[in-house]
Amino acid sequence: MASVTFEKATRIYPGGTRPAVDQVQLTVKDGEFLVLVGPSGCGKTTTLRMLAGLEEVNEGRILIGDRDVTQVPPKDRDIAMVFQNYALYPHMTVAENMGFALKIAGVKKDERAARVLEAAKLLDLEPYLDRKPKALSGGQRQRVAMGRAIVRKPEVFLMDEPLSNLDAKLRVATRTQIASLQRRLGVTTVYVTHDQVEAMTMGDRVAVLKDGVLQQVDTPRALYERPANVFVAGFIGSPAMNLLTLNITAGGVKFGNSTIKIDSAVLAKTKEKTVTVGLRPEDLVITKSDGIAVEVDVIEELGADAFLYGSAVIEGKKTDVIARIGSISSLRSGDKVFLKPQGGITHLFDVKNGARLNNDVPATAKKAAAAKPAAKTATKKVAAKPAAKKVAAKPSVKKPAAKKPAAKKK
């Protein structure tokens, strides 16, 4: 196992006008599950391929542990990759597919069989070892692809949208399996997805990328509660955060017929007359006559929750607004309501550069901090570490090649 460090890593494709990956500075901790997320074309695959050694690094360095691997060929980096299109060899059985890389690497037959069996047990694939891929379900095939990576016992796993071939229900089940498997194995993992829900549910930390530039790296909760800029604010969370351009007035910002109070020191940070105010749908409530007047477009009933999609005229401009409302609602399309913020966090961003202006600590974090100082980091460690140790102690998962870590060092 090892950490991974990108030091101002940059990739400019030949003929490209701007970098596909731009000075990425990022450390993935030993044993951590880091998710790289961002819209299509933001440079996720390129970042992963740079780490794998499949893409040149034009500037900066990449380290695995304390070893600079920037110039090291892919086969000597001790990483295993699971791609989106994890084509299995159709003429080989599951066992042969899983053991193929080991065979190429010259691993002896007995050890190969042992490692394949061990991985098959972890992945619930034991009953299928003699089957051909065509006789497997999509989820089982996906697990074989994972198995191929696991048998190699790499220092780092790289996964590029490995679930995109699965249907919605299977994706949810498989993402839980992958996340729990990673925690049992304790192998440092970089996982790429464009799906923010996948990112938030799977990652120890999430790195948000836009146009090749890293926007923020943090725990899912921190990203949600304190997005560093407008892009992260709008990207993380579903339905998305309401991002409204509001006029600055004395003591706060104008929100329809009311004022949202804001510390003058925060507003002093912007030179503009307006400010981008971010309000999560769950932080808006329906009122009789307070706040902004909203016309209901659609009520989306989800069972436990319902969301109101509507529009308001804010400072003369028609603006879409989303609010979470009680699941039982008599509201219909065309109805008029008032919405105002209540309880949650008012996120403030500079209208020009999108940077976050306020440092408000969310009420939940305040409570946790008051109850137990440093509770957050403590729980994190407990969750990550013993899980990894358990694996090492478990005989069924113990590596026959126990020399591996030593051989790895250099």
Ligand SMILES: Nc1ncnc2c1ncn2[C@@H]1O[C@H](COP(=O)(O)OP(=O)(O)OP(=O)(O)O)[C@@H](O)[C@H]1O
């Ligand atoms: N081989 C290449 N040559 C030139 N440009 C490339 C090459 N591969 C990717 N790019 C460009 O680099 C940028 C980043 O591409 P990349 O494949 O890393 O994006 P991504 O975040 O993985 O997107 P997606 O979610 O669609 O897979 C894109 O603008 C893309 O067009």
Ligand SMILES: [Mg+2]
């Ligand atoms: Mg990609």
